[in-house]
Amino acid sequence: MTPIRRRGKAVSRVPGRRGWSRSSPRPFSGISAPGAVKDPSFRRSLALFRAFMHEQDDPEACYSLLARDAADQVEAYDGPVAGRTVVDVGGGSGYFTEEFRRRGAQAYLFEPDMGELGEKPPEGAVIADGYLLPLCDGVADVTFSSNVLEHVADPQTFLSELARVTRPGGLIYVSFTNWLSPWGGHEWAPWHYLGAERARARYRRRTGRPAKHTLGENLFAVHIGATLRQVRARDDVEIVSARSRYWPFLAEAVVKAPGLREFATWNLLLILRRCPP
């Protein structure tokens, strides 16, 4: 094992598919998918934005594009997923799991809500809570969680479980929409800026339907600054990148501006490496 330095301490390079170190945060720089659009770029952000605008009337197109984009991001940081074990936690109906499988990964979906799984979940989908995954320590090369962190009451315990199931040196992809993002209130955004209860009531008045999310029950006010401080203080993971998931430029720079980042990042993407135990 080759000694490297991490937070002032000497640690060891982990033997495995790919070594890593603090001085080489992006060990793989190529985007592997044919036709992948450069990230970040206006073209990519515009395509994603257009897809989001049609999320309700064409969810298939929206989530397929998002899944391809997220898989491209994973591969840009960590190389092709083919032949590797990918664990998708809180993966909803499985668009991301399916995309990883299309790329040759052994991908597994863990989702606690039968309703979210829908009628045609990926084969072998497991009903499981992200706080307590039915997996051994270190089984995953890549642990993936898209837009789940703001739906759990205890994000740090949730992250601990993602780290536990990831092998040392493995990659953890976590993204979430922070509370002060223009989308922070989800279906009642941007009225959450005036207060969650007011925004929910407005949603009901306007649509005639109760809102899916209730603050403090299935949606939580997660902030970027606090999350970064908590993640930096952990010793089971190291931050490879903290960036806006969708921004067309300055994706990492925006996250470095306290205050501004809470409004401007929209969705924080954390690329983490599992540290050796």
Ligand SMILES: C[S@@+](CC[C@H](N)C(=O)[O-])C[C@H]1O[C@@H](n2cnc3c(N)ncnc32)[C@H](O)[C@@H]1O
């Ligand atoms: C906004 S959806 C995101 C679905 C999918 N990952 C995506 O990016 O489109 C949030 C998901 O988090 C799941 N979730 C909520 N609490 C969870 C928990 N404790 N463990 C795992 N998943 C959870 C929900 O069931 C839901 O599928």
